[in-house]
Amino acid sequence: MEWQNWAGNIRFDAKRMAQPTSTEEVQELLKTSNGKVRCFGTGHSWSALIPTDDLLIDTSKLNRVLSIDREKNQATIQAGAKLKDLNLELWESGYAFSNLGSIAEQSLAGAISTATHGSGIGFQILGSMVESFKLVKADGEVLEVSRKENSELYHLSVISLGSLGIITEMTINVVPKFQLRERSGIMDFEEVCDNILDWVKEHDHIKMWWFPHTDKMMVYRYERTEEPVNDTWFRQKLMDEWVSVYFYRLMLWWGNRKPTRRRTINSKVLTPFLADVDRIERSYKVFNVPEPPIHRETEWAFDINHAPTLFREYKRMVESKGHLMNFIQEIRFVKGDDFALSPCHGRDSVYIGCYNADNRGWDELLVDFEEHIGIKYNGRPHWGKEFNVGTDYLRSVYPKWDDFLKLRSDMDANGRFMNGMLEGLFG
Ligand SMILES: Cc1cc2nc3c(=O)[nH]c(=O)nc-3n(C[C@H](O)[C@H](O)[C@H](O)COP(=O)(O)OP(=O)(O)OC[C@H]3O[C@@H](n4cnc5c(N)ncnc54)[C@H](O)[C@@H]3O)c2cc1C
Numbered sequence: 306m307e308w309q310n311w312a313g314n315i316r317f318d319a320k321r322m323a324q325p326t327s328t329e330e331v332q333e334l335l336k337t338s339n340g341k342v343r344c345f346g347t348g349h350s351w352s353a354l355i356p357t358d359d360l361l362i363d364t365s366k367l368n369r370v371l372s373i374d375r376e377k378n379q380a381t382i383q384a385g386a387k388l389k390d391l392n393l394e395l396w397e398s399g400y401a402f403s404n405l406g407s408i409a410e411q412s413l414a415g416a417i418s419t420a421t422h423g424s425g426i427g428f429q430i431l432g433s434m435v436e437s438f439k440l441v442k443a444d445g446e447v448l449e450v451s452r453k454e455n456s457e458l459y460h461l462s463v464i465s466l467g468s469l470g471i472i473t474e475m476t477i478n479v480v481p482k483f484q485l486r487e488r489s490g491i492m493d494f495e496e497v498c499d500n501i502l503d504w505v506k507e508h509d510h511i512k513m514w515w516f517p518h519t520d521k522m523m524v525y526r527y528e529r530t531e532e533p534v535n536d537t538w539f540r541q542k543l544m545d546e547w548v549s550v551y552f553y554r555l556m557l558w559w560g561n562r563k564p565t566r567r568r569t570i571n572s573k574v575l576t577p578f579l580a581d582v583d584r585i586e587r588s589y590k591v592f593n594v595p596e597p598p599i600h601r602e603t604e605w606a607f608d609i610n611h612a613p614t615l616f617r618e619y620k621r622m623v624e625s626k627g628h629l630m631n632f633i634q635e636i637r638f639v640k641g642d643d644f645a646l647s648p649c650h651g652r653d654s655v656y657i658g659c660y661n662a663d664n665r666g667w668d669e670l671l672v673d674f675e676e677h678i679g680i681k682y683n684g685r686p687h688w689g690k691e692f693n694v695g696t697d698y699l700r701s702v703y704p705k706w707d708d709f710l711k712l713r714s715d716m717d718a719n720g721r722f723m724n725g726m727l728e729g730l731f732g
Pocket residue numbers: 311312343344345346347348349350351354355364384385405406407408410411412413414415416417418419420421422423466467468470471472473596597687688689690
């Protein structure tokens with residue numbers, strides 16, 4: 306059975322596939338076999354985390370909200386539930402996730418296991434919402450990991466790329482549902498560079514999209530509010546569907562036929578089209594954007610103090626190396642944490658996302674980004690996106706790298722949860 310990820314850059318033939326619905330069924334799968342095992346949520350990672358030559362576990366049927374504790378503001382949820390379904394179900398119950406990334410197609414455990422993040426310097430990666438979880442180990446036994454009960458294990462294992470076992474349930478800290486006020490508009494690149502270190506402190510959430518080959522950035526600012534929703538059906542249809550989805554895809558197609566057109570498209574067509582927005586909506590509807598067209602991504606986290614230098618240097622690198630880019634480049638901010646494998650470990654971070662919707666030239670762009678930006682500024686790559694750096698480099702930027710490696714080899718001495726990519730990283 307052929308498996309492929311969302312972007313279509315990873316494909317393999319799965320020998321055996323299983324769709325468990327409970328912790329007990331996952332235990333049974335692991336106890337009745339002894340070969341290699343990988344599991345996936347929704348395949349929304351670009352990196353080769355999933356391929357295996359034996360058992361592949363599809364977690365999509367582990368999809369129920371098991372309970373909501375209204376005293377503690379915690380929800381216990383099966384690990385394969387999709388964030389988009391949880392957004393609706395939590396809202397119906399009066400709750401929301403305190404922060405989210407750009408889409409909600411991912412599974413809960415899939416998003417958390419690769420350190421998925423949103424933007425807002427007061428907010429850590431999504432994994433920080435985890436209070437405890439159940440992990441089925443290589444021998445089929447269940448390990449309960451909890452922030453309070455076994456804090457060291459918790460901080461080592463929340464981000465594990467599925468290398469420690471299969472997570473079946475997670476208890477997540479949620480917050481009473483809230484609205485966000487979005488104010489967004491096009492600004493000059495240099496003005497953003499000059500002010501960004503102040504702006505990140507002034508807004509609950511801020512992120513930017515730089516349009517390559519232009520001097521413009523789209524700046525999104527969101528504040529948490531109790532004011533009622535005021536967004537209109539017409540604006541949503543026009544901007545979030547016709548312009549952001551259909552018109553944008555048309556421009557990508559036009560630019561892909563002749564890549565030199567991309568400069569004109571970005572500067573003369575796309576940036577002038579993006580009108581200022583001032584609206585109030587449900588939080589998850591503002592955090593999430595319409596699902597983008599298929600494209601390639603690498604995204605790295607850096608010390609936030611480098612932000613203005615990084616933006617300018619990245620812009621210079623794109624022009625000097627002659628990359629012709631058609632996609633927005635995303636800039637986000639995340640609070641530092643103490644998860645062993647979090648790209649934000651120990652430092653408030655700025656993420657720079659290098660994206661392009663064209664396989665031609667992608668490998669060269671990735672290499673240039675890594676060499677001239679990523680490695681040069683001690684960045685840490687997003688685990689779910691593409692990167693080439695290996696264990697030596699990662700050890701140099703992750704202070705707890707060897708602690709994680711020891712935990713992994715203690716918990717899975719025979720490497721049941723390893724595959725080619727993970728052998729390269731942790732083997
Ligand atoms: C269009 C798009 C937009 C994105 N936006 C963002 C964004 O805004 N912010 C951001 O940080 N990232 C973003 N990502 C990256 C994405 O959030 C991560 O790659 C995420 O891991 C994908 O979730 P998934 O459920 O598809 O996991 P998968 O890709 O299926 O799996 C990811 C990893 O999690 C492991 N895993 C999955 N389920 C379990 C489980 N139950 N137990 C143990 N391990 C498990 C897998 O083995 C694998 O190692 C985006 C990706 C796409 C395609």
